[in-house]
Amino acid sequence: MRHFFEHKEHLVRMAVLFVVGILAFVVFREIMVPAGFGEYGHFRAGALDDVRAHPVKYAGQATCVQCHTDIAEQRAQGKHAHIGCEACHGPLATHAEGKSDEVPTKPDPRATCLRCHTQNVTKPKTFPQIVPAEHSAEGPCTACHQAHSPSLS
Amino acid sequence: MDETRRDFLLKTGKFIVLSAAAAGAWEAVVHGQPDRVPEAYRLLDHWWAFTIDIDKCIGCGNCVYACKKENDVPLEPQFSRTWVERYHVNPDDMEHPEVDSPDGGYFGFPEKYAGQDGKNFFVPKMCNHCATSPCVQVCPVGATFESPDGVVLVDKSYCLGCRYCVQACPYGCRFIDPRTSTVDKCTLCYHRITKGLTTACCEVCPTGARQLGDLKNPNDPIHAFLRDHKVQILKPQMATGAKCYYNGLDGSVR
Structure with missing residues (x-):
C-alpha cells in the first residue's frame, strides 16, 4: 500500500486531467445540444412547434358553412353534399379570416367540372363521367346543371 | 380520544370532496371560462393514421394541387x-404493371388506356407515417423523427441535407427542397390536424377516397373503416409500421 502512495503525484495529475476532460465534455455538450432535445425523443421538442407554426391556407368545410348557410343547404340536397367547398373554390383561409379584401373568384364553370367528370377508363366505373365533346361541345356546364346540387335545373 | 371513527371518516370525506371542488374551481379561474378556451x-x-380507398379515387389531382398550395x-x-399514380395491369403480364404519373397528377390524367x-x-x-420508420433510423443528427402522436416530421433548422x-x-416520399437544401416531406398537415x-x-378530395384518422380516438370513423374493409x-x-391503410390495393402495386 505504501508503495502505491509513493507516486501519488501521478495519480493526482491523472485525476485533474480526467476532471478537466469531463468538464470540457459537459460544457461542450451544453453548447452543442439545442434546448429541448430529448424531451420527447431523439429530436428537438421545439421542432413540433416550428412545424405547427405554418399558416393554414384551406379554411376547412366547417368554417365556410358558418356564413354560407344558403349554399350549404342547397349542397346538402344533391350529390355534391360531401365535397368540400375549397375543392372547387380553392384555398380561402384569408377570406374566411377577413384579413384580405380580395373577393374570391368563381371557379371556371366548365374546366372545374371536367376535372372530375371527363370520361377516363382508369376512373371507377360507378363514378358519373361524360365525354365532353358528345355531352356538350362547349359552354359552361352551369347552363344546365346547378354546381352545388348538380341535378338538371 | 373523543373523536369517533364516524367523525373522522366524515371529516376526511368532506375534506377530499371539497378540495377536489376547490381544485376544479381554481382550474376554471386560471383558464377562464371553459367554453371560451380552445x-x-x-x-x-x-x-x-390515414386511409386511402383505391375504389373511390378518380385521379382528379385535387389532393396534389391542394398539398402544394397549403404547404408551399x-x-x-x-x-x-x-402524388397520384395510374396503374395499367396487362393480363398477359400481371407482374409488371405500366405506371405513370404525369406531373404527379397535378393536372389530372389525360386518357391513355381506352x-x-x-x-x-x-x-x-x-x-406512410411509419411507426418504426427507416428514414428516422438513418438520420445522423436527429433532424427527422416520429412525433409522440405518430407523425414523421423534419426539424428543418437541424437537417443537414445529407439525403440518407x-x-x-x-x-420514395422524400425530396430535397431546392430553396433550403433541406429535406421536405408530407407533415400530415401537422399545422392543421x-x-x-x-x-x-x-379537405379537397371530392370522393372521400382519402381520410385522416386518429387511432386513439374511439369515436373516429377510421375504426369502422378498418373493421369493414380488407x-x-x-x-x-x-416492417416499417406504415399507418397509411389502402382499401382495394392490387398486388401489382409497388
Missing part, C-alpha cells in the same frame, strides 16, 4: 409531398 392539443391523446411545395413535379385490355386504377401516394433519409424511404382541421388533401399497407414485408 382545448389545448395534447400529444399523447392522438395517434394519427415547389411546383415542379419532382417535388411532391403527395379500349385496351387489362385493369386500370389510380393509387394516391404519400408519406431520401434513399432510406422505401416509398393539431388545430382540429383535417389535412388539405382530405385493407393493406404498402410493402408490408419491410
Whole structure:
C-alpha cells in the first residue's frame, strides 16, 4: 500500500486531467445540444412547434358553412353534399379570416367540372363521367346543371 | 380520544370532496371560462393514421394541387409531398404493371388506356407515417423523427441535407427542397390536424377516397373503416409500421 502512495503525484495529475476532460465534455455538450432535445425523443421538442407554426391556407368545410348557410343547404340536397367547398373554390383561409379584401373568384364553370367528370377508363366505373365533346361541345356546364346540387335545373 | 371513527371518516370525506371542488374551481379561474378556451392539443391523446380507398379515387389531382398550395411545395413535379399514380395491369403480364404519373397528377390524367385490355386504377401516394420508420433510423443528427402522436416530421433548422433519409424511404416520399437544401416531406398537415382541421388533401378530395384518422380516438370513423374493409399497407414485408391503410390495393402495386 505504501508503495502505491509513493507516486501519488501521478495519480493526482491523472485525476485533474480526467476532471478537466469531463468538464470540457459537459460544457461542450451544453453548447452543442439545442434546448429541448430529448424531451420527447431523439429530436428537438421545439421542432413540433416550428412545424405547427405554418399558416393554414384551406379554411376547412366547417368554417365556410358558418356564413354560407344558403349554399350549404342547397349542397346538402344533391350529390355534391360531401365535397368540400375549397375543392372547387380553392384555398380561402384569408377570406374566411377577413384579413384580405380580395373577393374570391368563381371557379371556371366548365374546366372545374371536367376535372372530375371527363370520361377516363382508369376512373371507377360507378363514378358519373361524360365525354365532353358528345355531352356538350362547349359552354359552361352551369347552363344546365346547378354546381352545388348538380341535378338538371 | 373523543373523536369517533364516524367523525373522522366524515371529516376526511368532506375534506377530499371539497378540495377536489376547490381544485376544479381554481382550474376554471386560471383558464377562464371553459367554453371560451380552445382545448389545448395534447400529444399523447392522438395517434394519427390515414386511409386511402383505391375504389373511390378518380385521379382528379385535387389532393396534389391542394398539398402544394397549403404547404408551399415547389411546383415542379419532382417535388411532391403527395402524388397520384395510374396503374395499367396487362393480363398477359400481371407482374409488371405500366405506371405513370404525369406531373404527379397535378393536372389530372389525360386518357391513355381506352379500349385496351387489362385493369386500370389510380393509387394516391404519400408519406406512410411509419411507426418504426427507416428514414428516422438513418438520420445522423436527429433532424427527422416520429412525433409522440405518430407523425414523421423534419426539424428543418437541424437537417443537414445529407439525403440518407431520401434513399432510406422505401416509398420514395422524400425530396430535397431546392430553396433550403433541406429535406421536405408530407407533415400530415401537422399545422392543421393539431388545430382540429383535417389535412388539405382530405379537405379537397371530392370522393372521400382519402381520410385522416386518429387511432386513439374511439369515436373516429377510421375504426369502422378498418373493421369493414380488407385493407393493406404498402410493402408490408419491410416492417416499417406504415399507418397509411389502402382499401382495394392490387398486388401489382409497388
